[in-house]
Amino acid sequence: MTLSFGNRLRSAMDERGPLCVGIDPHASLLDSWGLPDTIEGLERFTFTVVEALAETVAVFKPQAAFFERFGSRGVAVLERAVADLRAAGGLVVMDAKRGDIGSTMAAYAEAFLRKDSPLFSDALTVSPYLGYGSLKPAVDLARESGAGLFVLALTSNPEGAEVQRAVREDGRTVGATMLAHLAAENAGESPMGSFGAVVGATLGDLSAFDLDINGPLLAPGIGAQGATAADLPAVFGAAVRNVVPNVSRGVLREGPDGVALRAAAERYANEIREAVGV
Numbered sequence: 001m002t003l004s005f006g007n008r009l010r011s012a013m014d015e016r017g018p019l020c021v022g023i024d025p026h027a028s029l030l031d032s033w034g035l036p037d038t039i040e041g042l043e044r045f046t047f048t049v050v051e052a053l054a055e056t057v058a059v060f061k062p063q064a065a066f067f068e069r070f071g072s073r074g075v076a077v078l079e080r081a082v083a084d085l086r087a088a089g090g091l092v093v094m095d096a097k098r099g100d101i102g103s104t105m106a107a108y109a110e111a112f113l114r115k116d117s118p119l120f121s122d123a124l125t126v127s128p129y130l131g132y133g134s135l136k137p138a139v140d141l142a143r144e145s146g147a148g149l150f151v152l153a154l155t156s157n158p159e160g161a162e163v164q165r166a167v168r169e170d171g172r173t174v175g176a177t178m179l180a181h182l183a184a185e186n187a188g189e190s191p192m193g194s195f196g197a198v199v200g201a202t203l204g205d206l207s208a209f210d211l212d213i214n215g216p217l218l219a220p221g222i223g224a225q226g227a228t229a230a231d232l233p234a235v236f237g238a239a240v241r242n243v244v245p246n247v248s249r250g251v252l253r254e255g256p257d258g259v260a261l262r263a264a265a266e267r268y269a270n271e272i273r274e275a276v277g278v
C-alpha cells in the first residue's frame with residue numbers, strides 16, 4: 001500500500017530537514033552559471049542540481065514553466081529530473097499551478113497525479129480561483145495515488161491580496177475560506193493530511209488566519225524575495241511545525257559548483273531547523 005503524501009512528507013522532513021529547494025532554471029541563472037539559454041544549458045543546469053542535492057534535500061519543486069519554454073525537449077528534461085529525484089528518495093512537488101473547470105481539471109490531474117503518468121509527482125500546486133470545488137478531480141486522484149496538492153491560499157506576492165483578502169458575504173476572506181476547505185480535507189489524518197496550502201513567508205503577521213489545517217504549508221519567499229528562516233515563527237505561529245519552506249534562487253545562485261549548492265541547501269536547512277525548533 002502506498003503511504004499518503006502527508007505521511008511521506010513528514011518522514012522526509014524529519015530525516016532530511018524541513019527544506020524544499022525550487023528548481024527554477026531562469027535564463028539569468030543559466031547565464032550566471034556560464035551556460036547558454038538553450039536546451040543543453042537547461043539540461044546541464046537541471047542535472048547539476050539533481051546530482052548535488054537529490055540525496056540530501058527532502059523536497060524539490062521544479063517550476064514547470066522554465067522547462068515548458070523549451071517545448072517538448074524541455075518537458076523531457078523535466079520528466080527525467082522528476083524520475084531521478086524520486087529515485088534518490090526526494091519528494092517532488094510539481095509547480096505547475098493548474099486550475100480549471102472540473103472536467104478539464106480531471107485531465108490536469110491525470111497528467112501529474114496518475115501513478116503511471118510520465119510526469120507523476122508526489123504533489124502538484126493548484127489554483128483554487130475557479131472555486132475550490134473545481135479542484136475535486138485532483139483531490140480524488142491525489143488520494144487514490146498517495147499524492148498531495150498545494151492550494152494557493154495566501155501567496156507571497158503583493159498582488160495576491162486583492163483576491164485572497166477580499167471579504168465574502170459571510171464575512172470571511174477568500175484566503176481563509178481556502179484554508180478552511182483544506183482543514184476539512186485533512187480532518188482526522190495523522191501525522192498530517194496531504195492537502196497543503198501555499199502561504200508566503202513574506203506576509204508578516206498572519207494571526208488573523210487559522211493556519212491549523214492539519215496539513216503542510218508550502219512557504220515560498222525565503223532568500224530572493226527577502227524573507228528569512230528567522231521570520232518563520234512570527235509568520236506561522238503554532239503551525240510552524242508543518243511549514244515546508246521553499247528556497248529557489250537563494251540556493252541556485254550558488255551554482256554551478258555542486259559542493260557550493262549542497263552547502264547552501266544545508267545552510268538554509270540548518271537555519272530553518274534552528275528557527276522552527278525541530
Ligand SMILES: O=C(O)c1cc(=O)[nH]c(=O)n1[C@@H]1O[C@H](COP(=O)(O)O)[C@@H](O)[C@H]1O
Pocket residue numbers: 022024061063095125154155156157198199200220221222223224225246247248249250
Ligand atoms: O506556488 C509557489 O510555488 C509559489 C507561490 C507563491 O506564493 N510565491 C512563490 O514565489 N511561489 C514560487 O516559489 C518560487 C520562489 O522562488 P525564489 O523567490 O527564487 O525562492 C517560484 O518558483 C515561485 O513561482
